[in-house]
Amino acid sequence: MSNIWRALPFVGEAKPLVSVIELNGVIGEAGAGRKGMTLKKLEKSLETAFKPNNLKAVALAINSPGGSPVQSRLILRAIRRLAKENEVPVLAFIEDVGASGGYILALAGDEIFADDSSIVGSIGVISGGFGFHDAISRIGVERRVYTAGENKSMLDPFKPEDPEDIDRLERILSELHDQFIGLVKERRGDKLKEDKDLFSGAIWTGPQAVENGLIDDTAQLGEYLRTRFGKDVKVKRISPDSGSLLKRLLSGGDANVSGLSSLIDAEELIAAGERRALWARYGL
Structure with missing residues (x-):
């Protein structure tokens, strides 16, 4: 009977299957639309990717300039947990950019690939802002802040910089940088080459990243999968x-949300500028 069923056109050996998870954009929430990748948003997709029984591998299609180090690590750990539970290899493919937190996502792969022209690396930590204390003094605005806790208003942009605040922030950034370096060494191990700039925040193209051990080879996702698992x-x-909250709130065209719309638009504009600045670091 088994031979009869196998002879039918719709029965036979299953084709090799690879799930591809698209990890695109800035990591972490920002703005009223709460755009950006977070573990909460990706969790169901990750579970779905690892579900099929005849799965040969899970591939990550990564295009991200970075963002939240916390969310980056949470997503990485979730992928590694699922890979271990399901005994499925993970292949990471960097497209335009896999930098900073985007490179942390790539570290979830047992093997990492990138295009020749991909931007890879930026193993560092950054904190930026603006200072407005001169501006508000010129227009006659008085800053009034009341706190319980001497460090509660640390790095207030409307007050002159305090050397102690700067020192405290630099210690935090240094600790985060050490954590990032430790994660890279944990995942890449002996593949890493000795390079004084490796953990300096510098970026590399695909071939340069191969040379210093940040990735395994240059390859394009579709072509590589066909070569490794067969043309079928x-x-x-x-x-x-x-989808964003902004779109959901305004899609009905309800006049009652017009005031809320203005508020969201302003916040979303600022968040969009921040996201754009992250991409602009890499010429995109």
Whole structure:
């Protein structure tokens, strides 16, 4: 009986299957639309990617300039947990950019690949802002802040910089940088080459990243999967929902949300500028 069923056109050996998770954009929430990748938003997609029984691998299609180090690590750990539980290899493919937190996502892969022209690396930590104390004094505005706790107003942009605040922030950034370096060494191990600039925040193209051990080789996702798993490989792409609160609130055109719309637009504009600045660091 088994031979009869196997002879039917719809029965036979299953084609090799690879789930591809698309990890695109800035990592972490920002603005009223709460755009950006977080573990909460990706969790269902990650679970779905690892579900199929005949799975040969899970591939990560990464295009991210970075963002929240916490969310980056949470996503990485979730992927590694699922890979271990399901005994499925993870292949990471960097597209335009896999930098800073975007490179942390790539570290979830057992093997990492990138295009020749991809931007890879930026193993560092950054904190930026503005100072407005001169501006408000010129227009006659008095800053009034009341706190319980001497460090509660640390780095207030409307007050002159305090050397102690700067020193405290630099210690925090240094600790975060050490954590980032430790994660890279944990995941890449002996593949890393000795390079004084490796953990300086510098960026590299694909071939340069191969040379210093940050990635394994240069390759394009679709072509590589066909070469490794055969031309009949089945690719199942999984794109996490990118809908925003702003779109959901305003899609009905309700006049009652017009005031809220203005508030959201202003906050979203600022958040969009921050996201744009992250991409602009890499010429995109």
